[in-house]
Amino acid sequence: MRRSPNSHVGESPTDRLARVGAAATPGVEHVASAHLAAIERELVIMRTVAAADAPARSRDRLQQGRRPRAVAYAAVFAALVVMPSMALAGVLPDPVQRAASRFAANVGVHVPLPETAAETARPQVDDVTRGPKDVDSGKAKPAPDATVPEPSNGRGAATRGTTPGRPEPGEVRGNRYGQVPGGPDRGTATPGAKPATPASAPSTPPASSGRPSDPGGSKSSSPAASAAMSSAPAGTKGGAGNASGTSARD
Amino acid sequence: MDPSPPTDFQRVLEAARRGEDGAWRALYLAHAPAVLGYLRAQRAVSPEDLVGEVWLQAVRDLHRFTGDEGGFRGWLMTIAHHRLLDARRAATRRPVEVAEEAGYTAASSEPEAVEQVGAEQDLHRLLDGMPERQRTVLYLRYVQDMSQREVATLLGVSTPAMKMLQARALRALDRRVRELDAADAQASADAGVGALPFDPEGRSRH
Numbered sequence: 001m002r003r004s005p006n007s008h009v010g011e012s013p014t015d016r017l018a019r020v021g022a023a024a025t026p027g028v029e030h031v032a033s034a035h036l037a038a039i040e041r042e043l044v045i046m047r048t049v050a051a052a053d054a055p056a057r058s059r060d061r062l063q064q065g066r067r068p069r070a071v072a073y074a075a076v077f078a079a080l081v082v083m084p085s086m087a088l089a090g091v092l093p094d095p096v097q098r099a100a101s102r103f104a105a106n107v108g109v110h111v112p113l114p115e116t117a118a119e120t121a122r123p124q125v126d127d128v129t130r131g132p133k134d135v136d137s138g139k140a141k142p143a144p145d146a147t148v149p150e151p152s153n154g155r156g157a158a159t160r161g162t163t164p165g166r167p168e169p170g171e172v173r174g175n176r177y178g179q180v181p182g183g184p185d186r187g188t189a190t191p192g193a194k195p196a197t198p199a200s201a202p203s204t205p206p207a208s209s210g211r212p213s214d215p216g217g218s219k220s221s222s223p224a225a226s227a228a229m230s231s232a233p234a235g236t237k238g239g240a241g242n243a244s245g246t247s248a249r250d
Numbered sequence: 251m252d253p254s255p256p257t258d259f260q261r262v263l264e265a266a267r268r269g270e271d272g273a274w275r276a277l278y279l280a281h282a283p284a285v286l287g288y289l290r291a292q293r294a295v296s297p298e299d300l301v302g303e304v305w306l307q308a309v310r311d312l313h314r315f316t317g318d319e320g321g322f323r324g325w326l327m328t329i330a331h332h333r334l335l336d337a338r339r340a341a342t343r344r345p346v347e348v349a350e351e352a353g354y355t356a357a358s359s360e361p362e363a364v365e366q367v368g369a370e371q372d373l374h375r376l377l378d379g380m381p382e383r384q385r386t387v388l389y390l391r392y393v394q395d396m397s398q399r400e401v402a403t404l405l406g407v408s409t410p411a412m413k414m415l416q417a418r419a420l421r422a423l424d425r426r427v428r429e430l431d432a433a434d435a436q437a438s439a440d441a442g443v444g445a446l447p448f449d450p451e452g453r454s455r456h
Contacts (some may be wrong), residue, residue: 013427014392014420017376021393023369025287028279031298035282035305036275042309043269 087111259319267312278305281323284394285330291373291389292382294334295341304330324400327390331404376426384419391416 008016028035086092087100094114104111265273285304289297307329315325377385383405390396390404402412 013423016427017373017388017423018392020369020373020376021287021291021389024291024366024373025283025393026290026366026370027363028282028286028301031301032278032282035302036271036278038302039274039278039305039309040271042306043271043274046310047269
């Protein structure tokens with residue numbers, strides 16, 4: 001009679017499973033020789049392949065050793081050449097630029113601060129091209145157009161201050177907002193000039209409201225302002241320009 | 251802290267990494283029966299062939315293994331499990347007609363071999379009717395004595411999921427054991443009614 005799996009009374013199911021499973025574990029004698037021979041062949045193949053790949057692997061290892069060195073050289077080059085060049089050009093981020101400027105100042109090398117670098121990088125605007133003697137010619141002045149060269153003033157005002165940033169002797173130059181240094185706006189509005197209507201106020205930042213407008217260089221021109229200037233009577237020379245300047249000031 | 255001295259298994263493992271045949275023979279003889287038993291418990295069609303494939307892969311990938319002897323056995327079982335799944339997928343694509351059911355015959359006529367086959371049949375009776383994953387969990391946990399984490403890794407599930415699977419498998423095993431006990435008791439009762447005074451196999455009852 002076949003032995004029942006239940007031959008051990010009181011045995012838990014898991015204990016019975018473990019017992020039966022252990023008894024059921026087969027032997028491998030009938031297949032061991034074949035399997036071990038296959039393992040031996042595999043080991044021989046692996047040794048042969050490993051020996052054949054050894055020079056290639058050593059080359060790879062050499063190249064792999066070179067790669068980190070190349071990266072290190074590139075990092076040193078960047079630190080010694082590229083970064084200082086960028087600092088001198090002032091194109092580093094602001095905190096880095098300031099730190100570089102302070103550090104370089106300790107060793108006597110001038111490295112611009114971010115603010116200075118920004119100033120020098122800003123395009124130089126010819127704020128004032130005429131001196132205080134220049135009088136507004138009353139000519140209609142078109143809106144500044146980057147593509148249209150500004151007409152030169154017959155009075156030679158265009159020749160004044162042609163070198164940006166370098167004032168002529170005796171020239172009073174205001175800042176880019178048209179404010180002449182030394183006090184409030186030295187308005188040069190012509191007596192009797194009518195102030196321009198608010199509608200004609202330029203939308204752009206007022207430019208040199210205290211100066212006689214320069215047909216060649218006024219920045220306050222806008223289509224409305226230019227229309228106002230063009231409609232100004234001939235007698236009120238400089239009035240329209242001044243008016244536009246005044247309105248701009250307002 | 252002084253490193254613990256290398257165990258026998260560690261020495262054998264290092265020798266196997268160097269490609270020594272004797273080390274591989276020792277590892278094979280120590281762990282191949284468990285691998286074959288697992289594949290047979292899972293009713294693999296050609297378990298001996300799969301065992302050979304498992305060991306060839308172990309030879310190729312030994313450099314990836316680190317751990318103790320229990321971990322090595324779990325690693326072998328994982329390879330065996332994957333090979334079993336691959337074989338089943340291949341069998342579904344190319345059905346192979348099996349001359350007889352995968353019930354294994356004894357390798358020899360020796361009593362130990364016969365007893366082993368009998369135990370194997372009993373094992374199948376215990377595990378039959380269960381889903382494959384439950385069979386896997388029960389066999390690896392209670393026959394191969396693998397840890398929950400190792401079994402979870404083998405199955406590709408989390409440890410909590412494996413615990414739930416194990417709980418369901420234990421309930422199924424409990425039901426199965428009661429069914430078998432009831433069936434055996436009925437069979438014994440039926441056999442007792444028509445029992446012969448002697449055992450047809452020549453063994454005396456008294």
